[in-house]
Amino acid sequence: MSHEPEPSHAHTHCGCATTDRPGRREFFKKTLTIVVGMAAILAPIGVAISVLLDPLRRSGKGERLVRVASLNAVPIDGTPRKFAVVADRTDAWNKYPNTPIGAVYLRRTGDDKVEALNVVCPHAGGFVDYNAANKCFLCPLHNSEFSLDGTILDPKSPAPRAMDSLKVEIRDGEIWVAFQNFRAGTRDKIPA
Amino acid sequence: MSQHPGPAHENDTAKPPPVEGSRYFDWLDRRIGFRQMSREALFENIPGGARWRYIWGSTLTFTFLVQIITGCALWMAYSPSSQTAWESVFYIQNHMAGGWVLRGIHHYVAQAMNILLVLHLMQVVIDGAYKAPREMNFWMGLVLLTLVLALSLTGYLLPWDQKGYWATKVATNIAAITPIVGPGLQKVIIGGADYGHHTLTRFFALHAGVIPFTCVALIAWHVALFRRHGITAKKPLRKRDATFWPDQLLMDAVACLAIMGAVMVLVLMNHGAELGPPADPSDNFSAARPEWYFLFLFQFLKYFPGGTEVFGAIVIPGVIMLVLFLMPLFGNSRRGHRFNVGFLCFLIAGAAVLTWLAIREDRNRPEIVVAKQQAVETADRIKDLANSPQGIPPTGAITLLRTDPFTQGPKLFAKYCASCHRFDGHDGTGLKLKDAPTASDLKGFGSREWVGGLLDPDQVSGAHYFGGTKFKNGKMVKFVTKKVRAFTPEQKAQLTNVLMAISAEAGLKSQKQLDAASTTQIEAGKVAFKDQIGCAECHQFHSKDADASGPDLTGWGSREWLTGMISNPKSARYYGDDNDRMPAFAEEKILDAQSIALLADWLRGEWYQPAEVAGNQ
Numbered sequence: 031m032s033h034e035p036e037p038s039h040a041h042t043h044c045g046c047a048t049t050d051r052p053g054r055r056e057f058f059k060k061t062l063t064i065v066v067g068m069a070a071i072l073a074p075i076g077v078a079i080s081v082l083l084d085p086l087r088r089s090g091k092g093e094r095l096v097r098v099a100s101l102n103a104v105p106i107d108g109t110p111r112k113f114a115v116v117a118d119r120t121d122a123w124n125k126y127p128n129t130p131i132g133a134v135y136l137r138r139t140g141d142d143k144v145e146a147l148n149v150v151c152p153h154a155g156g157f158v159d160y161n162a163a164n165k166c167f168l169c170p171l172h173n174s175e176f177s178l179d180g181t182i183l184d185p186k187s188p189a190p191r192a193m194d195s196l197k198v199e200i201r202d203g204e205i206w207v208a209f210q211n212f213r214a215g216t217r218d219k220i221p222a
Numbered sequence: 223m224s225q226h227p228g229p230a231h232e233n234d235t236a237k238p239p240p241v242e243g244s245r246y247f248d249w250l251d252r253r254i255g256f257r258q259m260s261r262e263a264l265f266e267n268i269p270g271g272a273r274w275r276y277i278w279g280s281t282l283t284f285t286f287l288v289q290i291i292t293g294c295a296l297w298m299a300y301s302p303s304s305q306t307a308w309e310s311v312f313y314i315q316n317h318m319a320g321g322w323v324l325r326g327i328h329h330y331v332a333q334a335m336n337i338l339l340v341l342h343l344m345q346v347v348i349d350g351a352y353k354a355p356r357e358m359n360f361w362m363g364l365v366l367l368t369l370v371l372a373l374s375l376t377g378y379l380l381p382w383d384q385k386g387y388w389a390t391k392v393a394t395n396i397a398a399i400t401p402i403v404g405p406g407l408q409k410v411i412i413g414g415a416d417y418g419h420h421t422l423t424r425f426f427a428l429h430a431g432v433i434p435f436t437c438v439a440l441i442a443w444h445v446a447l448f449r450r451h452g453i454t455a456k457k458p459l460r461k462r463d464a465t466f467w468p469d470q471l472l473m474d475a476v477a478c479l480a481i482m483g484a485v486m487v488l489v490l491m492n493h494g495a496e497l498g499p500p501a502d503p504s505d506n507f508s509a510a511r512p513e514w515y516f517l518f519l520f521q522f523l524k525y526f527p528g529g530t531e532v533f534g535a536i537v538i539p540g541v542i543m544l545v546l547f548l549m550p551l552f553g554n555s556r557r558g559h560r561f562n563v564g565f566l567c568f569l570i571a572g573a574a575v576l577t578w579l580a581i582r583e584d585r586n587r588p589e590i591v592v593a594k595q596q597a598v599e600t601a602d603r604i605k606d607l608a609n610s611p612q613g614i615p616p617t618g619a620i621t622l623l624r625t626d627p628f629t630q631g632p633k634l635f636a637k638y639c640a641s642c643h644r645f646d647g648h649d650g651t652g653l654k655l656k657d658a659p660t661a662s663d664l665k666g667f668g669s670r671e672w673v674g675g676l677l678d679p680d681q682v683s684g685a686h687y688f689g690g691t692k693f694k695n696g697k698m699v700k701f702v703t704k705k706v707r708a709f710t711p712e713q714k715a716q717l718t719n720v721l722m723a724i725s726a727e728a729g730l731k732s733q734k735q736l737d738a739a740s741t742t743q744i745e746a747g748k749v750a751f752k753d754q755i756g757c758a759e760c761h762q763f764h765s766k767d768a769d770a771s772g773p774d775l776t777g778w779g780s781r782e783w784l785t786g787m788i789s790n791p792k793s794a795r796y797y798g799d800d801n802d803r804m805p806a807f808a809e810e811k812i813l814d815a816q817s818i819a820l821l822a823d824w825l826r827g828e829w830y831q832p833a834e835v836a837g838n839q
Contacts, residue, residue, distance in 0.1 A: 056468075063468040066475040070482045074288045074327055078295035080320035087319060123306075123313040125613030 090222045093210045101203045110137040110160055115209045134207055146196040146207045147180045153189040155214040190217045264467035270459030272469035278342035280474035285335045292328040297430055302422040305618040307382035308500040312608055315497055326489030332374055334481055336515045339367050347566050351454035357550035359447040362440055364546055369437050376429035378513055387501035388510030396535045499600040500620045509593035518576035592653045603629055606832045631824020634817055660690035667825050668728030668779030673721040679707040692802045716750040723747030728779030732827050784822040
């Protein structure tokens, strides 16, 4: 069984004794070693953490008004239709002009009135399908059911809120949608 | 003093009164025995007391740890493919919080490791720490040395910049000259017949996975063997024995802090590690050199004529490594030890001399100096382009450079135009040529200053304009040297308006404000051109003239005019049959349309400029 060194008598596991050391001096030396060692490793660890946490500085794009389709492309009978939302996208260092950034369901509620719903399920972020047979939206992941206006149809649905509606503008027969993604899994509609 | 906890049953009764939290440590210690482990690690006996000469192993372990920490953080942002490697490093360097410091530390600590390795090796050999029974540990150390050099080599390529790309390409080509297995070995290393995505995935896997993993295992073994045999104390022992903790560890910590201090100074002075322009397989970088600690090998290879490189690259380094490996076998005798120390000193001195020769040679070669300067400028340029609103396209940053007149113009000019023309006295890239120019100097082509020089009787027949051409004694030169020289003050004023009008045809971005402020003079110049000072006798200018013998000056110097001129100067619109040696670059399929447009844009000073630079002009 080996022994730890006493404050005033440094021992080694092999039994080679060093000189008597004043406890204070020994304490100072140990503290200094720890402080100097930590100072040496501080910069690499600090800067590694800084880069690791860099994504916390990034926020979503916010609301972007995007031309999605012409009014004629949306069925007049109120059936929702899915459209890709095409806009410029930045992915870290790359910039992609005119690339799909998401999708929306557009549904006519009048001759020149259109409602837009983000296709992303507010439960876990899957893409919601349109079920033509039951005229409702159904998430293929956890079976959340939504009515055509996006409200929760089946109370047992795991989705915490209705599908996310988006602002729509009609300009010269073109449908523009204020596209935005929202955080999944929350009762409130919080921008992602 | 607390008892060292042994097996649980015998230890329970001997425990001191419980301290808050200590029972949790006791619980853990019974299961993993950390107290004994830390005791064994920390209370190593140091015969003769702690000494500065023993710090090298610890500093190497420390720097390796720093590389693992910084390397893991870099790993999280690095993307190994030929379209994303440089780009992700650029993003780390310029857009991530602290990214440039992180990269800088990784870069300079890697260099420090190589220095520390040599110092550690020297200490081990000089102190005789390689002798029996420590042979295995010495050999393991040599393997670790080779692995750290391999880490340096593989890491050099990962940023995928011109320097790393071309220098590593040379290194892997050298691997191909290994007898029998060489070509296959090269393919395996680079992941195919040529450099590409798989070169990066392989180098990255080696750099961040295979080699570090092997190093960790070997370092653990190396340290365990070192502890087994104990430290080789330098005789005579000056002081009483001490323990590793805290005596030697304090010295080690101070040394580590000093190393990190030096590294941080280098990082802050150089704003992190250099990132050159992105790799371009179609554009050789003549100043590509390995990192400084490999320069001696690079220089060494210069002394082996074609067909004998295998001696310089494989045989001689192999023999040197063999001698190093054999050191413990003949180091037990005094003579053998002296040979070992002498051999090592000879190696280090030889490497130092070769490194110095390599640096000196590069400094004395203008083309290398220019290539290095150009690389720095291109690196600055790509930073501007990548930060422009256009950003980096999915095809990679190299696309930005390939379509940038500021970058490509000088290269195209040097290659295709500088055999006759000059640009501000040089070849476009800054290299002064020995031969005298035989065509005009095109710096500022299209500007008022350039046209003013052309219409100056003292300059028109000089080397800057027609001096080296067959038009030296032509109509234009005679017109300027005789008629213009004799102009009345009124005619000279008209001539000034004419040069403004001709220059305005170019529509140069740099002269936009000047042209806008001189509309009256420019209009007067157009009238004077046709009716007053005789230009229209030879040149067309916004009107047809079947008898015109000189180039049509309508739109002179504009992008359209210039691309047409480069494409086919023999066209009737330009010099027709009077053309003096200038090739029809498009007609003769010497250059494609994009290259001609890049050249024209560069000569006209048309390229993207960052907002603040453009705003200052």
